Structure formats: C-alpha cells, structure tokens
Amino acid sequence: MPVQNFESVSLSILYIVATPIGNLEDVSTRAIQTLRSVDLIASEDTRITRKLLFHYDIKTRTISFNRVNAKQRIPTLLKHLESMNLALTSDAGTPGISDPGHELITAIDQTMTQVIPIPGPSALTAVLSAAPFPTDRFYFNGFAPRKEVEIDQMINIGRTLGVPIAMFESPRRIIALLTSLERKIPDTNIFIMREITKKFEDSFYGTPAAAKNYFLEPRGEFSIVVAPISESPSTLDHDAIERLVHSLEDSGLKPREIAKSISSITRMSNSEAYKMIIELKPEARDED
Template sequence: MTRELPSIPPGIPEPGLYIVATPIGNLADITLRAIRVLETCTLIACEDTRVTGKLLKHLGIKARLQRLDDHAPPEVRARLIDQARSGAVALLSDAGTPLISDPGYRLVREARAAGVTVTSIPGACAAIAGIAIAGLPSDRFLFAGFLPVKDKARRETLEGLAEVAATLVFYETAPRITRSLLAIAELWPEREVAVARELTKLHEECRTGTAASLAAHYAAHPPKGEIVLLVGPPAEAEAPVADVDALLRAALDDAGPGKAAGQVAKATGIDRTVLYARALELKGE
C-alpha cells in the first residue's frame, strides 16, 4: 500500500524575505513548503547561481536569480529588501540552512531593521544532522563554525572553548581534518570526538573515538567530502588548558621537557606524549 504525501499548500507567499533551507547532499531532503516558496517567489538570492540553478533544474523550477555572497555590496542588499516589500524573495545558500556558516546575516539584519517580514523555511542543516547521529551529549551544544586554518589561531580558538560545558560542533574540510584532530588531541586527549562525513549521501559515515585515534585513521585513509567535527564536553575533573600550561611552566623551572611532562602527566592523568609536545612549545617561547 502506497502512502500519499500531503498536498503542497496553494497560494502565493506574502511579501517578505524567506530563508529557505536546501539539501546538504540528498536532493530528496527538501520540504514541500520550500518547493512552494521557490516556485512562487519573485526572486531568489543565492550564494552561487550555478549551484542553485542545478537544484532548481532538478525540481523543475524556473526563477530569477541574484547572486548574494559575503562580498556583495550594500546596494545589492538594498535592492533585495526593496523587492521583498512588494513580493516574496527567497534566500538560499549552496546547501543547508542559510546563515549557518553561510552568507545572509547582513541581509536578514537589514531587512528586519527596514520592517520587512523575515520567515524561516526550515530543513536540512549539517550541524544538526551531525549532532543527531554522533551519540555525544546533545542537551547542550555550541556551534562554533569553521576552525581557523593556521595552527596558532586554531589552538587559541580551542583554548577559548576549553571550559564550555557542552558538546562543541565545528565544520571542517577534508584536507584539514587531520590537523584539527591533532590539535584537539594535544589539548583534550581523553575527550570523545566524532567525525560525521558525507551526511545524507551514499557514503555517509560517523566515526567516534579519541581525537588521536581518529587522526591516525584519517591520516591513513584521507577522507573526502564535507565534515561535521564534534567534541564531547569536558569531564568534571578535566584540568583547564591554562592550568596545564601553568603546571608545565612550573615543572620546567627545575626539569627538562621530558621530566616536566612526566610530572604533569602523573598529576593530571593527561597523556605524557601530548604534554611533552606542549612542554617543548613552552620551552621555545
């Protein structure tokens, strides 16, 4: 017996700006409501007209497109807001929910300030999909976007999040995932980590373990595709990064890096190899 899908509500959307979530991989992951808005809106603002054009072709929709990325000048946003006063304007990113590490923040803020109605058409979001399947605590989580590319900035970002009592959620690229995992392993060797990759696609996978074990796996098996990187919250007894550095500096006053790392490892339970690497960094400062 085949179950019939509910019919798409008829009617043209009211004037305003519609934030429309699109698939993150599997093209079936678009809502009936999103399709109706895309079919009937007067204009679609999108991150990349080529990417959105492929989606619209798949859906059999013809629409007027306007490119809107982070480099768009203010006058482009002003024109879109003017259009939204008299008709429905849709905002799309290349995949998933707009504004979540994608362009759109300035447009939404300015539209609201101008008194234009802003409506969310919810749907796929990689961060939420990753949380749903990772098996890490999901009652509290912090989405922190992409980690910095450079090692020093990446470490500083992670250090700033060390004491957040929630699962940390990042977006990451395949070429950078191993370095990010090694940075996490150095700071939080005992925390549970998950790598959710190729979400909603044919080769979707979610691996969990310590950051070091996952780094070793992906160093041996370079991944492809978009990645959601999740880090479990700190244990109650986990020493903050600043405290670990203070302990290492104190130990380095009377001992070399190897002995200092051993002393701090015994006191904190943190892996000696990770502490030794950090001791060498502190010694060189």
C-alpha cells in the same frame, strides 16, 4: 491578542529557505512551494541552486549572494524587496548558519519586510543528533578556527561550559585541525561525520590521533563534535596558557585583568594566574 499570520500581511517577504545538504529528497514540500512562488531566489551559488530547481522543475529566477559579493549585493536585494517576495538559500542547509545570510537579514527594515524561516536540513543538527553523547547543550563555533590561540579559546569555552563543541571543517584543513586537537586534548573523543546524506556518508568516533589515521585521504565536508572535555581545566599546558596570555595582552588588558580572565577559564586562583604572568613577563609587574 490573536497571533498574527505574517503571510497575510501585505508587506514584502524574505523567506529563509533550508535546502538539502546532499540528498535532494530531503527538501520539504513547503520549501518547494516557496521557491516556486517567490519572485527571485538569492543563492549562495546559483549553479548549485539551479540543480535543485531543475530537479523539481522550478522556473524562478536566481541571483548570487555570497561572501564575495554580499556588500555590493545587499542594496540590490533591498531594492527588490520593495516590490517583490524573495527566497534566500545557501549551498546546503539553513541560510544564516556559517554563511553571509545574516548580513542581509540584519540590513532589512523589518517594518517593511517580513522575514519568515522555512525550516529544513541542517548539517549542525544532523551531526549533533547522531553523536554518541548528550548534545542537549552545546557550543557551536561555526567553521573551525585556524590560529592556535583561537583553537585554545574555543576549547576553553567548551571546557568551561562543560558542553560538546560543534564545528565544520573543509577537507583541506581537517588534518591540521586534528593535529592541533591531538596536542591539546589527546584523550578527548570526537565524533565526525563526512558527506552527510550523500552517497559516501561516513562517520567516526574516537580520539583525534585515531581520527587522523582514519581520514588519511580526506574528501568531502566534515561536521565535527568534540565530546565534553573531562580533564581538569587547570591542566592546560604551559604553551597554551602563554598563547592565551599574549592574546589577552594584545586586546589591551592589563596584567591583573589578564589574571582574572585566565582564572575564570582555568579555575586557577587570581594570585596563581598573576604569578604565572609575571614569570612569563617579568616586566608586566610595572604595567599595572
């Protein structure tokens, strides 16, 4: 069967266009041509997109599409797609990665509209490519979680899989994240890139404590990769396990189900995990 050339189909097209993450020269020729040819560009922030359009003398109209207005904007964009070709862009990098782009893609009737990616810059692949340890397999968490129990869960996923953990963080929250990582995995190295491709691009490799000292005045956007965690999962501290128990309990699991989940994460036996739960909550014995 011949491969279908989607661009020759007479259906409308939504192009997922990757744009620069800092350096405007990183945009591809194909991305420029696509942004010129479409009828409308749905942008996470039209002000940022217009800087790129002005730089390359692109006159295409823009419309905002972001986390704040996504639900209200999707019907409008779907209506436009009945008779137009659209491009979707994020503020930086590839749409659909840690932004609301996936909500529009999910809502599209793909029998009426073809979705075509225009590959290009990505902060995620950039930081992974420069990390000083193997990143052929990794776990991507999106933006770093804020709650301690969610950070525990993220760490445990990476630990269980035996892979690096990649995430993004803002300058306002980077110190809080590093402080949490310092408590939980103090001896595990992390690789951080700040302001990737921009004038003041910077990188760091070392422990969370050393990272806190290095980024005393955090500015710019941070891309982080935690190296594979080498210590035994069974060395999770008591507080981390207790938070994990409460989290699983809140999800409606019974004590023996919680024990099984903890066992799969920490490599403790089911009986050891169950004993720890009973020590934390003696009344749990009556809940099975």
